[in-house]
Amino acid sequence: MSRTALRKTGEITISEEDFNKFREFFYRKTGISFESSKRYFVDKRLIDRVNATGSENFRSYFIMLRFQASGEELQFLTNAMTVNETYFMREEDQFKCLVDSILPEIMKRKAATRNRLIRIWSIPSSSGEEPYSIAMCLLERWADIHEWDIEIISSDIDTGILHKAKIGRYSERSIQKLPKAWLNKYFRRVGEGYQINDDLREAVEFTRVNLTEPADTRPYRNFDVIFCRNLLIYFDDVSRKTAAECFYDALTPGGFICLGHSESMSRISPLFKPRKFPEAVIYQRPLEAR
Template identity: 40%
Template sequence: MSGEVEVTQVDLNKIRDFVFKETGIFFESKKDYYLKSRIKQRITDTGCKNFMEYFHNLVFGRKDGEAISLIEELTVNETYFFRDFPQLQGFAEKVLPLYLEQKRQENDFSLKIWSAACSTGEEPYTLSIILQEMIEDFDLWNVRIDATDIDRRALRQARLGIYGDRSMKDTPMTYRTKYFDKTSDGWKVLPNVTEYVSFEQLNLVDRVAMRKKRGYDFIFCRNVLIYFNEASRKRVMSYLYDALVSGGYIFLGHSESVGRITAAFVLERKGDFLCYKKP
């Protein structure tokens, strides 16, 4: 294919609307350059002659075909182990102990956590490490960490469980020794971490799939809502609310708040961070 493929503003708007309909993610006009460059890349990669041919392939192709590939091209996967450490520390030291004590009194030793939009896996693996470090009677517990993301490539990386130094930059050396193996390819997560984590592809605005998510004690949905518009945020938060057990907690990114989205959660301050509890 010779020459650069033309992508007009009308074409951009078509893609913007398509992505929003499929994922709930809305790209504002300030992201037009980013959006256009990614679209051009996908047109080139698919061998399409022009935008019209590409868009037809996108809309009418297989459900697991180009639509998923485009979404993967557009989603951001910037993450690392122990990201936003103060919040994780608050979860581990302020929220978790009291919550587990209540479950012990009820003779309930099951613990179910959901890492929504888990990207390449650093967050759910971090949670597995935290639980093992913080729960003295860990062996008595039936722990399950479900990790989901829309991006198949990110999930493949997560299942592989090998990470570079950038992902490990905030990981304490004692944890590196205990939970990772240093290989020629990078830092390999050990089975004592991975055995509690399962990965699944999931679209957070997929109503049918989200209705199957139930019974979670804790949900981590951090740095995700910022990519949705107001209507999509309300929709996703409604699904997440239903997925939590009564008394369960949801943790969002530091720049995210449910205050303007829903009044269903109870806001709690735990030290230097905020979390939201389902009554």
């Protein structure tokens, strides 16, 4: 396809040249890189936002997007572009590894100090299934939970999905892998879905974070465990390396990061060492300084 070829959805057209300019701009702002195979997906959401803002055409919309002082439209567009599909207890072996292998090692390392706080960061939060799954696993499977203070923070770039996570209302599909006893204990039926209880909702703090913005990530430090699963597949090599450096700084020495099954930190950055536990392969920030 030539640079002047057009894609058309309804009455709005986006040239190949304009699309490439947008793709570069969005990448710089979010770290998310769109492959050519995603063109239809991206075009559709762009055109939805052109129409929603009453812009005359894509170029006028793009000018507004780049120069709007508040950044409000960029946030609306980011919310539209991010994919949030997950469910409770996804990749459950890592939750088992957290309880059976990672936490005992962290407790042993902290035994000589008076620090009884364990901090866990879940990013991206999506609609909350992962951080709430972590909380339930700790409550139900970790015998030492009452001897420690636990802080779970969950972050996402999508403000809309963060709002859904805070509400904590889920479909049948989201809860399909939950143990029945947990469903009965932590949820109540609401219409055709399920509402998570207030105690569990209050156990997780949700925050908006853009991993590519140092001002956003700088406050996130001294975590013992990070869950960042199935996010880096949307980044290119440069953004993945930036994210790895962010996670290194966010972890305490000896801290752990869990990635998705299709992701490998060894191919991204030499900062972490792989640890093969009985339940899963997890990556660790070395105890010694780099």
